[in-house]
Amino acid sequence: MGNLLSKIKQMNSRATSESETLYCVYVAIGQKRSTVAQLVQILSEANALEYSILVAATASDPAPLQFLAPYSGCAMGEYFRDNGMHALIIYDDLSKQAVAYRQMSLLLRRPPGREAFPGDVFYLHSRLLERAAKRSDQTGAGSLTALPVIDVAKSSYDSEFPS
Template identity: 65%
Template sequence: MGGKVRNDLSAAPALQRGYPQLWGGRDTGVVMLSGFASAISTLYIVFVGYWHDTVTNLWCSLSNFSPDAMKYTIVVSATASDAAPLQYLAPYSGCSMGEYFRDNGKHALIIYDDLSKQAVAYRQMSLLLRRPPGREAYPGDVFYLHSRLLERAAKMNDSFGGGSLTALPVIETQAGDVSAYIPTNVISITDGQIFLETELFYKGIRPAINVGLSVSRVGSAAQTRAMKQVAGTMKLELAQYREVAAFAQFGSDLDAATQQLLNRGVRLTELLKQGQYVPMAIEEQVAVIYAGVRGHLDKLEPSKITKFESAFLAHVLSQHQALLSTIRTEGKISDQTEAKLKEIVTNFLSTFEA
């Protein structure tokens, strides 16, 4: 997906147009999506919300972000005070609006926050209609409830206008259990999932993405070549780091390779932290991630990583716009570009640490 997005979203489980993808976890930063969406001015946004505070915050945030943001944003609200049939119909109403833009050659993003509430409303209606309950008291056709909705997200070819509808359904997990009935149903429908973990969120790691449980079924096909070059091994390194991080307290008993993995993982985690409503351009992400995955930050204290990122980006934006322009236009990192990028990072680190 073009434009400015969040670090973790572009580098690990990438997104692309016409892509239905699952997001999990209540109160783990899912509503930060409004920052991601509002950064793409050519995109029409449809937000289906079941939480009154979330809908209100989204409305205020978009209005404050840009006076024109609400001109290309549609908000469909079906809160707990609304009747179950309205909560059941809200996602379909929002999807129909998104399809209008898609079928007219435009690009639309629809966010369902969250489909767990729609499933509960559908269960309530089905039980009142005395339909036979199944697993977790849901009716037998609850899978079809979500599949017929999410399969409407698509990228049209040029003969049909070239428009797209990208769906980001949110599913609330209970105690981080992704193997529950509704989460597994939606996982089987979508083209990937990004699992946001409560524990990581409260540790201050935001976006709180669990790299091990987050996957993309199209792999790196949705990434630019430049991002593939710098972030190709990053997800594996982060997943391995999370696995062995529990043993960090026994640092003296770890071999050199494991210690190096821990050191690199800590710094990459700090590098990927990002504030709410702080979008970054792809070329900026490439420059920052390059410094981390190539080991240039291995000797820098983890507590200084955030400060380094801010200072480094400010330096590159003010002094090396030509390099960023090259990465953006070519979409890849040539040998010449990499040599220049390495020189910039090395020179900046020497002055940053002084």
């Protein structure tokens, strides 16, 4: 995280206009509150809060909030992209969003798929990640770059990734 912050800070120090600034949206899904607080401290010490947005749905938040947090963060990133600016969005981590979606789907009595995950969980992730795009000059020339983090070591659905 430190290398990424230093590179972004270096890029933003050379920016001569708002359209050259790289805005960062960090979406913390299912993280501990202390981890989110540490991240805020790191961003503050690096003077990165002026061009950063932190969306947090912590582990103690209800599953619907953890499910919706990536979409909220993406909408914020799309604002920059659609207005001719550049944004980077980091989803940390989407496997916890999948677990939240599984909890919601089971409560709604939707038919479970493999490992009790709903059949459309991967469609949800692909639809979310496809929203990151570079606009043409005719449509504003903004961009949104997504960096998804997925914990496959502890994930109960890691067998899906090769397919």
